[in-house]
Amino acid sequence: MSIPFLIIAAVILASAWAAVSLRNLVHCGLCAALSFLATGTLYLYLNAEFLGLVQLMVYVGAVAVLILFTVLLTRPATEAADAVPTKRPAFWKGALIAITVGGAVASCLAVYAAPKASTAPELSIQEIGRLLTASQQNVLALIIVALLMTTALIGALLLAAPAEEDTKGGGA
Amino acid sequence: MTLVERIDQAPLLLQRWAVSFFPALLQPWVAMLISAAAIIGVFASLFALSTLAERKGLGRIQNRPGPNRVGPFGMLQPLADGIKMLIKEDIVPLRADKVLHFLAPIALIVPSLLVYSVLPIGRNLIAMQCQLGVLLFFAIGASTELSIFMAGWGSHNKYSLLGSIRAIAQMISYELPMVLAAVTVILATSSLDTVNIVEAQAGGFWAWHAFTPWGAIALLTFFICALAESNRAPFDLPEAESELIAGHLTEYSGFKYALFFMAEYLGMMAISGMAITLFLGGWQAPLPILNFIPSWMWFFGKLACFVVLFIWIRGTLPRLRADQLMNLAWKFLLPIALLNIGLAGLWVKSSGWIAWPISVILLGLAIVGLGRLLRGSRPRGGKRIYRYAD
Numbered sequence: 001m002s003i004p005f006l007i008i009a010a011v012i013l014a015s016a017w018a019a020v021s022l023r024n025l026v027h028c029g030l031c032a033a034l035s036f037l038a039t040g041t042l043y044l045y046l047n048a049e050f051l052g053l054v055q056l057m058v059y060v061g062a063v064a065v066l067i068l069f070t071v072l073l074t075r076p077a078t079e080a081a082d083a084v085p086t087k088r089p090a091f092w093k094g095a096l097i098a099i100t101v102g103g104a105v106a107s108c109l110a111v112y113a114a115p116k117a118s119t120a121p122e123l124s125i126q127e128i129g130r131l132l133t134a135s136q137q138n139v140l141a142l143i144i145v146a147l148l149m150t151t152a153l154i155g156a157l158l159l160a161a162p163a164e165e166d167t168k169g170g171g172a
Numbered sequence: 173m174t175l176v177e178r179i180d181q182a183p184l185l186l187q188r189w190a191v192s193f194f195p196a197l198l199q200p201w202v203a204m205l206i207s208a209a210a211i212i213g214v215f216a217s218l219f220a221l222s223t224l225a226e227r228k229g230l231g232r233i234q235n236r237p238g239p240n241r242v243g244p245f246g247m248l249q250p251l252a253d254g255i256k257m258l259i260k261e262d263i264v265p266l267r268a269d270k271v272l273h274f275l276a277p278i279a280l281i282v283p284s285l286l287v288y289s290v291l292p293i294g295r296n297l298i299a300m301q302c303q304l305g306v307l308l309f310f311a312i313g314a315s316t317e318l319s320i321f322m323a324g325w326g327s328h329n330k331y332s333l334l335g336s337i338r339a340i341a342q343m344i345s346y347e348l349p350m351v352l353a354a355v356t357v358i359l360a361t362s363s364l365d366t367v368n369i370v371e372a373q374a375g376g377f378w379a380w381h382a383f384t385p386w387g388a389i390a391l392l393t394f395f396i397c398a399l400a401e402s403n404r405a406p407f408d409l410p411e412a413e414s415e416l417i418a419g420h421l422t423e424y425s426g427f428k429y430a431l432f433f434m435a436e437y438l439g440m441m442a443i444s445g446m447a448i449t450l451f452l453g454g455w456q457a458p459l460p461i462l463n464f465i466p467s468w469m470w471f472f473g474k475l476a477c478f479v480v481l482f483i484w485i486r487g488t489l490p491r492l493r494a495d496q497l498m499n500l501a502w503k504f505l506l507p508i509a510l511l512n513i514g515l516a517g518l519w520v521k522s523s524g525w526i527a528w529p530i531s532v533i534l535l536g537l538a539i540v541g542l543g544r545l546l547r548g549s550r551p552r553g554g555k556r557i558y559r560y561a562d
Contacts, residue, residue: 030272037315049302049303050307053307056312061311061314069337126362
């Protein structure tokens with residue numbers, strides 16, 4: 001294991017730990033963003049450039065902002081400091097989820113045969129594009145995702161468009 | 173190497189000469205360091221120059237002389253401003269989130285400088301040639317939203333928070349048509365590498381992407397979005413000094429304020445540089461006869477034109493209303509950009525001339541139709557009701 005890898009891994013773990021243990025929800029959100037950022041860096045370090053940059057764009061650029069906006073819009077900023085309850089009513093539910101997810105991951109790892117060490121394939125962006133569009137299976141998935149996105153976009157526009165009564169009332 | 177080529181490659185030769193003094197083990201690191209230092213040095217001084225140009229230009233537009241006291245014709249004004257910013261007291265609000273308040277300007281300036289690494293400034297002059305250059309540019313640019321949020325939230329000031337929320341909403345909305353406009357170029361050159369994109373436009377100005385039907389519209393879309401992304405007038409609602417004091421900049425003073433200011437200008441120049449790379453031939457000369465002028469001079473010349481255009485627009489156009497801002501992005505630019513991608517595909521498949529009339533007709537119809545829709549969508553009838561201003 002090299003030193004850059006250790007540094008990146010330490011940042012990922014530390015910021016993920018901070019994201020679930022800090023008292024201030026905005027700080028938690030920002031730490032989660034740092035964790036996303038470090039994960040993207042890890043991908044870049046492992047030469048998975050496309051994955052790394054998409055991770056940065058989607059998670060740091062969009063998901064982190066979504067989290068922060070949700071925090072801001074659902075509670076006043078003044079109570080953020082001591083908003084996290086000190087009691088833990090959800091402890092058992094949390095434990096149940098943790099055991100389920102952990103079990104699933106562990107059972108997958110148990111049957112997973114680690115590949116023999118080989119050189120990582122040099123995958124250029126053109127090849128990724130070809131893989132996505134050449135085989136029939138992938139094209140179908142791509143089209144379905146695109147349709148889903150378009151539907152979501154149109155839905156968002158419809159939600160955002162003012163109802164008829166509002167516009168007649170003089171720009172409310 | 174002829175003299176012309178030697179001048180053209182002067183920055184690279186200088187770098188090699190400087191690197192050759194170091195032991196072989198250190199050389200790649202030194203080369204990287206020199207590229208980074210050159211980018212910071214050149215673009216930071218361009219920032220200083222463009223603040224002067226902006227104050228002078230805006231002054232002339234508003235029929236006043238602008239700064240004219242420090243040095244001949246006020247030329248040393250940026251220097252004086254810099255010294256003033258450095259020695260000013262740094263005020264942190266009592267109830268501010270000290271850590272975020274401190275980190276925000278740093279988290280903003282780092283990505284603003286990082287995006288320059290994929291801009292080809294001249295022939296062979298690029299800090300980091302990367303297969304995914306265009307994607308890298310937008311991915312890093314997306315992280316500036318978080319730093320603006322940090323600034324707004326960390327200041328513990330409602331104006332700051334409002335300003336930063338406005339800024340983020342605006343940046344997210346305009347990022348979409350901007351990236352879609354860039355996609356047309358990626359489609360046409362089938363490459364995400366900025367160097368390849370510039371080389372695909374070699375030969376003269378008629379080979380530039382801006383001189384194709386989809387390229388012209390994409391450049392226009394990209395430019396409007398660039399104005400919005402860098403929070404410049406007429407999209408400077410986040411700072412709207414008459415309503416929000418200065419948005420997320422309100423609680424910043426001294427050098428931290430200067431860093432925000434610098435990040436704004438650096439962002440403006442980086443996006444202009446990207447527009448030049450994607451649509452206006454990058455460092456290519458407009459005519460093959462003019463190739464004796466060094467390639468980096470062409471790049472900086474085009475960049476200067478863009479900066480002047482930004483200043484000119486700031487001096488002439490009034491600020492948009494928030495609803496106009498959102499309508500423009502979602503109801504006008506986004507559909508146009510989507511249609512444009514289809515037309516770029518048509519252009520690639522039909523090899524040119526057939527695509528011209530189809531593109532012109534379709535784009536003309538779309539622009540006129542959507543424009544009418546946009547005009548129709550403003551609040552009509554009755555008198556305006558001011559809820560809070562009575």
